[in-house]
Amino acid sequence: MLVLSALHNLLAQVLSPPDLHTAILFTREGQLVSTAHDSTRPKDEIRVVVGLCVDVWQGGEKEGLAMLESKYGRILVLAVDEPRGRESEGPPPEDYEPLMLLALNGSPTASWDDLKSKGNVLASHLARPLSRYREHLASPKSPSMAPSTG
Numbered sequence: 001m002l003v004l005s006a007l008h009n010l011l012a013q014v015l016s017p018p019d020l021h022t023a024i025l026f027t028r029e030g031q032l033v034s035t036a037h038d039s040t041r042p043k044d045e046i047r048v049v050v051g052l053c054v055d056v057w058q059g060g061e062k063e064g065l066a067m068l069e070s071k072y073g074r075i076l077v078l079a080v081d082e083p084r085g086r087e088s089e090g091p092p093p094e095d096y097e098p099l100m101l102l103a104l105n106g107s108p109t110a111s112w113d114d115l116k117s118k119g120n121v122l123a124s125h126l127a128r129p130l131s132r133y134r135e136h137l138a139s140p141k142s143p144s145m146a147p148s149t150g
Contacts, residue, residue: 002130004034010126011036014104014118021073022046022105025080025126028097030054037105045072053077053103064098067112076104076115078123082131099130 011023011034022037030050037046049072056068057077064079079098104119 002033007034007126008036010122014122018107019110020104020106020115020118022049022103023122024050024053024103024105026050026053026101026103028054028057028101033100048072049075049103049105053101057101065116069108072105073108074106074110074112074115076106076112076119078102078104078119080123080126080130082127100126102126 007025011025014020014023015036015038017038022035022041024035024037024046025033027033030053032047032050035046049070052068052070052072053066053075056066056075060066061077061079064081066077068075068077078101080100080102081098102119102123104115104122106115
């Protein structure tokens with residue numbers, strides 16, 4: 001069972017306001033799972049950041065990572081899933097989708113290296129326990145369109 005308070009506490013551990021002020025765990029479809037943020041951030045702004053993250057992820061993530069500069073500051077989006085792509089395992093399948101996504105949102109002056117470092121550690125830490133629930137959390141694939149007979 002997922003314990004949302006534990007997820008929130010893990011997300012809160014990486015925050016270092018004002019540079020890194022928001023950590024968000026969400027699904028690929030943009031469903032918010034958990035968030036930790038400084039008290040000045042309105043929830044509507046967090047939902048907008050999640051929407052931006054989904055768009056940037058779908059538009060061109062590379063190797064489990066996407067970055068965005070926006071009016072909300074620097075946003076780093078990472079895949080949360082078991083490690084993949086090691087030489088012995090080969091590359092992931094073409095239709096591979098990560099279980100969840102993690103976004104770190106910082107000020108415009110936040111260091112990309114700091115965001116990546118903290119994000120990678122947190123995503124790795126979350127991956128193993130969340131991956132146990134893959135079959136329950138993964139979105140079903142949409143069936144392909146069959147030609148109509150008629």
